[in-house]
Amino acid sequence: MxxxxxxxxxxxxxxxxxxxxxxxxxxxxxxxxxxxxxxxxxxxxxxxxxxxxxxxxxxxGSLDQRMANIESTVVELKIQNAEILQILKGGFYGKNKNMVN
Missing domain, CATH: 1.20.5 (Single alpha-helices involved in coiled-coils or other helix-helix interfaces)
Structure with a gap:
């Protein structure tokens, strides 16, 4: 057993x-x-x-190309802003030749 x-x-x-x-x-x-x-x-x-x-x-384009495009756009915007400010300053002081009175 x-x-x-x-x-x-x-x-x-x-x-x-x-x-x-x-x-x-x-x-x-x-x-x-x-x-x-x-x-x-x-x-x-x-x-x-x-x-x-x-x-x-x-x-x-590649990342470098896109960054270059962005930098170019930023530079163009700065130039345009400077031109707009110049026009506004000339118009404010009455010296703007581009505006028709």
Missing amino acids: PILEISVAAATAGAAIIGTIWKVHSGVVKKTTDHEKRLANIEHTNNIQEIKINNIEKNH
């Missing part, structure tokens, strides 16, 4: 060990699958962003 009890106890312990190993294995597989899904999602997002950047550069 003790051999039967030992055999049952050994079988129960073996089943518990196998169950534990299976649970750990399935947890690792699930985490690996989740990480792979996240990586695929990140790669997909990066590809979309790269396409958007390429389209922006294609339509508007």
Whole structure:
């Protein structure tokens, strides 16, 4: 009888060990699958962003070109503002030749 009890106890312990190993294995597989899904999602997002950047550069030029365009626009606006101020100052003091009285 003790051999039967030992055999049952050994079988129960073996089943518990196998169950534990299976649970750990399935947890690792699930985490690996989740990480792979996240990586695929990140790669997909990066590809979309790269396409958007390429389209922006294609339509508007590179970052350096866009910055140069902005700087050029700012300089033009400053010149126009200075001209407007000069006209207004001349008109205020009655010295503006461009305005018709």
